[in-house]
Amino acid sequence: MILAATLPDNAGYVAAAYLVFFALVLIYLAIMAAKLARLERELGELNELADDLVERRGPAQPDSVGAPREEVAP
Amino acid sequence: MYGTRLRLLSLLTAAVLLAAFALAAFTAPLDADQGFSQKIFYVHVPMAIVALGGFVFGGIMAVQHLRTRDPSYDLKSYVAIHLSVVLGVGVLITGSIWAKAAWGVWFEWREPTLVSFLIVFLLYCTYQPLRFSIEDPDRQARYASVFAITAGAFVPLNFLAVRLADPFIHPRILNTTGGALPIGMKVPFYLGLLGMALLFTTLWKYEMTHKHARAQLRSLRRKLGGETPGPGRSAAPHLHTP
């Protein structure tokens, strides 16, 4: 209450404007976080898939581990 | 790889923005006409300038896309425009708040920057629906690029036309930049501008990294023999990785 008395009249508006900015950034971060979680989940599924393949075909050869990495890098 | 230097960029963005807003809050002098509410200027105007820059950058990426047919340019253009639209929402809201604080109305038709920004924003709101309604991905990318180029050229022209349309009645906020801004205001403003530009770049890289990672995931899934769910309809471009 004392703080409100010493701040200039229009402080509410100014605060609101900056809060809108921060809210936008935070909402964006939240969306990104959700997407990241989904990526993590899919990566886990792929890892299980790879495990199945390893069981069926035997341990991966050094070549086949290296090759996909080269192709995928831009 | 898009994720390099992302951490550095994020920290730099945070530092610059904090410095700018701190200076704006504590050391910048009060404006004679508008008093304290003028402080919104330090967040609103940099956002507007960066958003408009983002639209133009999206147009430039679109030109590159049509010239080289490299789909990564299309993605860059899409992300830039998408980010600018998000920033645009912020610009319109903070602009509205500022108009209310300074002039008592929620929107001021005689403020040319706000008006021309509204027009540009409305135009770019059609970008994603346009993309979404074209199913063929190659055609979608091409048409989106044509749109981005035309709309990008429109931004400066529109700004000029709207500015000419209204005689100088209200204090033109943007007029005070460059010209009559005292040094106490100049520093936080330019710092804020730099911070916003850094924010845009950081978020842009974030999205590019994410999209690229998803594309790699899809390709990995294909190689491991898993089912790839069909891409489905989407407004966002797909990166085709082998």
Add this chain to the structure above:
Amino acid sequence: MRSRDAVGALLRKELLLERRVPQVIPGMALFSIVTYVVFRFGLDRTSVEGSLAAGVLWVTLLFAAMLGANRLYVTDHEEGGFDAFLLAPVDRTTLFVAKALSFGLFLVLVEVVAVPAFAVLLLGPGLGLGELWRLVAVLALADVGIAVIGTLVGALAIQTRARDLILPLIALPMLVPVIISAAKATAPVLAASGGGALPGRWIAVLGLYDLVFGLLAYAVFDFLLED
């Protein structure tokens, strides 16, 4: 085939189609007149002048143009005109030039009906010869801009699903500078105190707009036609 001949041939085809089954021009003209009636009741006035008159006239023409632009590519899209054109050994931009010219011509023909109708129905001050010439000058420049944007955005919109909706959504914001300039330029001409001179700066803005977007559309149209 030389580009000029190609443009001529395409233009003749467009005009022939419209002459055989007149849909677009009568539709746009009728729409304009109906819109005047709507304005009369919407604004609750029986006569307008000055900047209000300019506004009513330009909004009507603009919306009529949006309706017309939607029809530009429909037959080509439905009956394989695009594919047929792509097979022809001509520069693809000739299609743009031909379509823009024909759309511009349609606009002019509609205005031949719509402007006198406006003068009769809603315009307060009369339209003398001097005012008419100035009005025609502004109409000509604005028509170029509307034709260019309408043709370009029409080609963009025809491939989408909600094409009738998307065309105005994209074209109207893009045409805001045209409407600003045209309305500001026309307002003194339609003023009650006798027609004023044309403000030069708005003519300049219209000219600049036509030039920039004409060239841009010309450069970029090719990419819309690929398979």
